[in-house]
Amino acid sequence: MALSSEKPNVLEGERQLDLIFRAVGDRTRRALLARLADRPAMVTELAQPFAMSLPAVSRHIRVLEKAGLVARTVDGRVHHCSLSATPLKDVEKWLRQYGRFWEGTLDSLARYVEDDSEKQT
């Protein structure tokens, strides 16, 4: 979450998070990531376990690439893909910041209502 004053590039960061969340919001793409977490692979290898055409798998990989989750290197006609996990750290950071915000906010609410119920009794 963006309730932190020392993050200068918040907008860029938020956009990146949107891309990441969209990328991992699909079962096929999560399976591709899980496969790549094992070791890098060629696009053709990645396509194999899926009942999907090569262009369809390629489109999924492009979504992952745009989110920065997968890096693709081209060697002649062979495309190699590998996982790049750094953006997932951004997701973790977002969850931590948001979690902290809401936990803090609910603590404040508890203090507020529990205080005044004590005053009434």
Add this chain to the structure above:
Amino acid sequence: MVTLVVRKTIRAKPERLFAAWTIPAQLKLWWGPQGVKCIGAEIDLRRGGRYRIANQLPGGKILWITGEFEVIEAPRKLVYTWRIEPETESSERVTVRLSRAATTPK
């Protein structure tokens, strides 16, 4: 879509919590984690109605949280969109559920 769920048991009636959450004069008294000051709140509590909350950060910077109510079921449930201005363009969704806790808090 990613959903973050935060739960807390609070010793109060749902009606009391719902009022604290939806009446500006009350919200201003407690909103935000420690260090964040709520310096303004406007709430149009009806489906499609908008709200905005001014959050003053420790450094003095002000962030507005704005959005629109989608579901209002007093005193149990509230659903609204959530956007932080001027920082974000995409909006998120917040669901507040007030339900009876299985155990009484200490």
